Amino acid sequence: MQKFTSLFITLFLTLQIFAQPATTFEELPLPAEKYWNGSDGSGKFASGGFTFFNNYNEAWASWMGFSYSALTDTITPGWGNQYSAITGSGVGQSEKYGVGYASGTTNIKLENPDSVKGFYVTNSTYSYLTIKYGDEFSKKFGGVLGTDPDYFSLIIFGIGTEGDTTGQVVYRLADFTSDNPEEDYILKTWEWVSLDTLGVVSELHFAMESTDNSAWGMNNPAYFCIDNVNVREVITSINISEKEMLQSVAWPNPFRDQVSLKLPFGQFDLTISDLYGKVVLKSKEQGNATILINGLAGEAPGIYFLQMTNQAGQTQVIRLMKTR
Template identity: 40%
Template sequence: MQSVRVFFCRTRSDVDVLWEHHSSNETKIRNGEMNMKKMMWILMGMMFLVTPPAGAEIVTFDDLSLDPESFYNGSDGAGEFETTGVIFNNVYDDTFGPYWEGFSYSNTTDTTTPDFTNQYSVITGIGADNSGIYGVAYLGFIGTVPIITFADEVNLDEVYITNTTYAFLAMQDGNAPAKKFGGDTGDDPDWYLLTIIGKDVDENVTDVIEFYLADFRFDNNSQDYIVDEWTSVDLSSLGQVKTVEFSVSSSDIGAFGINTPTYFAIDSIVIDQDSDDDNGGGNGSTCFIHLIGVD
């Protein structure tokens, strides 16, 4: 019995399309017509593949170039980098050794090294939607605010956020001076908060969104969490923005400020280019994948 994958997609035009992938040959069969002598459906599993609406643009880092297991931290002195027409700020200073703030981008995959040498890795080991390259933000001693700047005012739909490996392991296990969140008993009400600020072309604040990268304030300790996967953050309430700024705060404060490593990872910023669409925005399509056995 040979294995065949069939993709069934329904688009807004109500045209059903089937793709048959048989060995190395692909045949597209439209409108539900399939010319196969014998077919036995064996449902091994089903998953949804949802494409973004036609009125949406996704800003990723995959059009940037990196060697394997490497990163860009602004060492060329550019002060920023651009992807998909969107600008991410960066500050780099090597006066006392290599140092950066703002945004960098990376494809490193280390999810186990718990210290500063692993500052560019994401806890998932990969970008959102299994992409190779993702963004990393750092809010450091100089005080640089990570800022995303768009060519024009835009309406944003969502962004995917998670922890870096360095920050995650510091909160999970402790890494002096950073404490283990929850303390020895698990009862300490610790938290690590990302604040997202939208601003219009006149630099007026449009809205402020809060997203907890870790939260141990629950009465039931089993509800405490540290974000360890790419998580969608709804940005629609920001309205029309020209820039988006980020800040972090934490319950773990020491003599020199936040003890928690002040990093987060970012990917897949969805720009809604058709926000007035009464039908929910664009010509998205949903596909089902079935595994079929054929004699």
């Protein structure tokens, strides 16, 4: 019989959920390649203990505040592609993410005052391509010679229970201010923004700042994309050789109703938990086989964790994404 060596993998991903209010936007009702921009007149949407405010102008078919999206277009420039993230997906290849347009009031309200540890941010495709190449309204950042000290910043204000400002955090989505041109960048990945310094807040207010301005305000598009509020991805390293890695495969991922799992030799306890640690399925399985995991059709869309543990207590975790 083939010797079963190890169930650990060299790198695996987990999510740290810092507080009860936490959202990945995945439970929001939205088909693939669609977006919500407030055209229903609701003025807001709620997710994971947060309310995201939206102001839609029916006469102009325009909006400001927050929308949410499942678009994947990283190529098309211009205003018509204002709902896409330059990453082409949410954090960790998830389907949905929030989009902020800081043309006016851009606020998030907590259901109950609490500390917010942070969120992931990236540029919209519209902002990224405009900053990179310029257009009829906005300059190419860095200028023709690449020496202009341009920047584009997101500013987050913490608002306390008495309406006081608890502090602010500034995060640069593009920065050309370094003396070394090799350090110039326009953000095109999801990056964590820590809000630890803001303390307990009842609201978060967002604004944007740029070096490209005119008498009418900022020239470059005032958009940003947001995901995993209070949910941080953590990569755990384990020094195990490639020969000792578990060759397990789960598919399809993302999935809708059921998941196939190929297991190596051994006996396994399987547990599937949701984002908040609630166990939704448990089973015992014999390895050296491909098994079909049913019983997930009734669960809500979102992130789940499939944990496999062998008789020696060694464990691997696979991150799953359930769609509608």
